[in-house]
Amino acid sequence: MxxxxxxxxxxMGFGCVGENCLLSDKASYYNCQNIRIGNxxxxxxxxxxxxxxxxxxxxxxxxxxxxxxxxGAGKIVLKDFCNISSRVAIYxxxxxxxxxxxxxxxxxxxxxxxxxxxxxxxxxxxxxSGTVILPGVTLEKGVAIGAxxxxxxxxxxxxxxxxxPAKRIKERKRDILKLEIKLKNNGFV
Numbered sequence: 624m625x626x627x628x629x630x631x632x633x634x635m636g637f638g639c640v641g642e643n644c645l646l647s648d649k650a651s652y653y654n655c656q657n658i659r660i661g662n663x664x665x666x667x668x669x670x671x672x673x674x675x676x677x678x679x680x681x682x683x684x685x686x687x688x689x690x691x692x693x694x695g696a697g698k699i700v701l702k703d704f705c706n707i708s709s710r711v712a713i714y715x716x717x718x719x720x721x722x723x724x725x726x727x728x729x730x731x732x733x734x735x736x737x738x739x740x741x742x743x744x745x746x747x748x749x750x751x752s753g754t755v756i757l758p759g760v761t762l763e764k765g766v767a768i769g770a771x772x773x774x775x776x777x778x779x780x781x782x783x784x785x786x787x788p789a790k791r792i793k794e795r796k797r798d799i800l801k802l803e804i805k806l807k808n809n810g811f812v
């Protein structure tokens with residue numbers, strides 16, 4: 624995997640990019656001025672980050688795996704220590720599927736009814752491969768989403784959720800909070 628150089632990153636005009644960031648040169652970045660990236664972030668090949676007016680904000684110590692996408696006019700926030708597995712799709716915009724309105728971005732807005740709503744991915748969240756997250760969802764701190772899930776409602780902290788639609792099946796352990804303290808005490812933040 625090849626990563627963008629510091630000069631290439633600066634030339635793209637991101638809102639900001641922190642230190643130790645590995646941004647694939649095979650990923651696609653749109654409206655870079657609305658994308659803010661913290662420290663220690665890796666974005667793999669064939670990802671798409673398409674920031675709308677709300678922007679995309681990526682915290683620290685984050686991995687966005689191959690073929691994932693973050694798309695929409697609403698705000699998308701990934702807080703520290705979260706992990707987005709391969710082929711995850713996070714949408715902050717969604718067409719109206721009712722048939723009362725037309726769909727797709729090439730149709731003039733007066734004929735569509737697009738929902739734009741912020742998506743917040745909390746600290747220490749892990750999202751399994753192939754998951755789809757819809758507009759308006761908040762995944763609170765420590766949530767784990769199983770592979771191939773459809774998340775259409777917000778999820779409460781330290782729960783493990785799976786399915787279509789995703790449902791809470793059990794509690795997630797909180798040992799990661801102790802490990803975060805150790806990491807910070809060892810000067811990694």
